[in-house]
Amino acid sequence: xxxxxxxxxxxxxxxxxxxxxxxxxxxxxxxxxxxxxxxxxxxxxxxxxxxxxxxxxxxxxxxxxxxxxxxxxxxxxxxxxxxxxxxxxxxxxxxxxxxxxxxxxxxxxxxxxxxxxxxxxxxxxxxxxxxxxxxxxxxxxxxxxxxxxxxxxxxxxxxxxxxxxxxxxxxxxxxxx
Numbered sequence: 001x002x003x004x005x006x007x008x009x010x011x012x013x014x015x016x017x018x019x020x021x022x023x024x025x026x027x028x029x030x031x032x033x034x035x036x037x038x039x040x041x042x043x044x045x046x047x048x049x050x051x052x053x054x055x056x057x058x059x060x061x062x063x064x065x066x067x068x069x070x071x072x073x074x075x076x077x078x079x080x081x082x083x084x085x086x087x088x089x090x091x092x093x094x095x096x097x098x099x100x101x102x103x104x105x106x107x108x109x110x111x112x113x114x115x116x117x118x119x120x121x122x123x124x125x126x127x128x129x130x131x132x133x134x135x136x137x138x139x140x141x142x143x144x145x146x147x148x149x150x151x152x153x154x155x156x157x158x159x160x161x162x163x164x165x166x167x168x169x170x171x172x173x174x175x176x177x
Contacts, residue, residue: 009040014048022055024108029060033101038064038072042079049083057133058085058105061126065099066090080105081145089116093127104131 093102113134118127
């Protein structure tokens with residue numbers, strides 16, 4: 001339907017594809033790995049996902065490792081999760097670093113219907129990522145994400161209170177404790 005190309009601190013191509021009278025937004029990104037700030041990229045992704053009809057594919061070289069333990073990657077992964085976007089590829093796409101920095105993210109079918117493959121090539125230091133999407137007519141089930149949060153400060157206060165105002169520390173029977 002439409003193709004818009006934008007170029008700011010990252011590159012993006014936005015396409016709307018109509019399949020069986022349903023529109024699917026396809027966002028293709030390239031984010032430079034030495035970009036000074038991650039925020040313009042994350043803000044753009046969030047703007048694209050906000051108020052979305054829930055039929056979006058994000059593909060591209062975002063230069064953020066989905067498995068890395070660093071602030072930038074964690075921000076990106078959390079943003080994807082908050083909009084129910086699954087990062088479907090779990091395959092290394094850059095041999096030199098062993099990282100997964102090229103992604104296919106999708107939010108409208110079950111992740112098990114998406115298959116990713118890579119092809120090693122001499123054209124780039126990245127492997128080519130090929131994504132096969134199964135039947136898009138199959139509905140995705142909503143996920144319920146539950147988390148538990150421990151208030152460590154409050155827990156410490158309770159332990160201190162128990163130590164000073166209770167005789168529990170004098171008990172020897174574990175069942176009473």
